[in-house]
Amino acid sequence: MDESSRPLDTLNSARGKPVMVDLKNGLRYVGKLRAFDIHINTVLEEAEEHHNGEVKRKVGTVFIRGDAITIISPA
Amino acid sequence: MDESSRPLDTLNSARGKPVMVDLKNGLRYVGKLRAFDIHINTVLEEAEEHHNGEVKRKVGTVFIRGDAITIISPA
Amino acid sequence: MDESSRPLDTLNSARGKPVMVDLKNGLRYVGKLRAFDIHINTVLEEAEEHHNGEVKRKVGTVFIRGDAITIISPA
Amino acid sequence: MDESSRPLDTLNSARGKPVMVDLKNGLRYVGKLRAFDIHINTVLEEAEEHHNGEVKRKVGTVFIRGDAITIISPA
Amino acid sequence: MDESSRPLDTLNSARGKPVMVDLKNGLRYVGKLRAFDIHINTVLEEAEEHHNGEVKRKVGTVFIRGDAITIISPA
């Protein structure tokens, strides 16, 4: 994620790169960032679901509802 | 779900295909994606309700309120 | 609920038919769908309140606030 | 509550009649429906607060914030 | 609180009178209603904080954020 002054610019610069998305329910999704919108609805590709640091399952392409998300960070 | 740059495009490309919808309350609905809107209100057909990895019941056509959803992924 | 492309169309086609409405608090209301709006505020007639699979009480006509709802499915 | 096609029409037809208002926190208020608005902010008169099926106290006229409510049904 | 058809009219008629404001977190504030707005943000004067039916502290003038409130009733 490169230099920018608005939060969504930061997400934009991460498109196509691997990211971790942490949810309010404690789950984490790790995959390639394909898409997001102003609600932070987010789509990852080739994603895996993690819980307590372990991979639980491969989920492929996953749509994550923005309000379920706490943070998005580079994987 | 095919290549696209907005999250709802990804959902759109999944219409008519089997998906899993996970809720904040821990339940999962597995069925064919018939419809969704910008709130992510979602309708599945021939759906089953899962809890802790087991099928609890067949629910047929189910309307899921968007704000109850965490993720939608291919089944 | 018949074929349609928007989630509210699906609810509309269920008017006058028996449905189950599940709430975030774990309660379920089973009755005939009389009315709903874009917030998914919903009115059932001849409704019963269920908890843990058992009928707790008959509630007659019941107004359910949309944001308390997780799913609506045919009864 | 009489025949109508919008949820608020149903509430409107209950004005002046005894209703039960159940809250997300498990409390119930039973009284005569005086007023409500589009947020489902609701005012009851001659109201009682119930908890676990028992009357806890008389509250007279009570304003209930709409987003605290799960259901409203005839008393 | 006197006769009126909108919920905020009821609050308006309680201005300057003692009220109880119950919060989602279980606390209650008892004081004289000075001000409120459409979000139900509320200001009480000469207020006391109650918990489990006991006065915990005197808080004087208190601003209560509307979305923290469940009910407002006469004290």
Place this chain on the structure above:
Amino acid sequence: MDESSRPLDTLNSARGKPVMVDLKNGLRYVGKLRAFDIHINTVLEEAEEHHNGEVKRKVGTVFIRGDAITIISPA
């Protein structure tokens, strides 16, 4: 906080004065009220974080997101 008819007027009259801000998560911030907006996003200066009635740490200038707040009262 002086005489006024809108809740935000009350906050306005408290600018520059010591206040306590209680959060939904049980923490309290005590400091001088520098700024607030219509969402009740609030900035305190020379602030301390309290938990269970004890000072946990000095936080200096703190920005508090409005929706995390339950009440603001004079310190």
Place this chain on the structure above:
Amino acid sequence: MDESSRPLDTLNSARGKPVMVDLKNGLRYVGKLRAFDIHINTVLEEAEEHHNGEVKRKVGTVFIRGDAITIISPA
């Protein structure tokens, strides 16, 4: 964070400086404030995730969804 009358002015004056961002889920992110918006969506650089006062992991650049945040304070 310098003198200003609106909460976002305070955040603006902290750009490029080290801050702590506390979340509703109990986690804390400590890093350099790069960006924020009106929803308080926030981006930190060279960030660390803390839990119970201990560093759990380095997260580099992190996007934090505004509604997950309780407070932002200087680190």
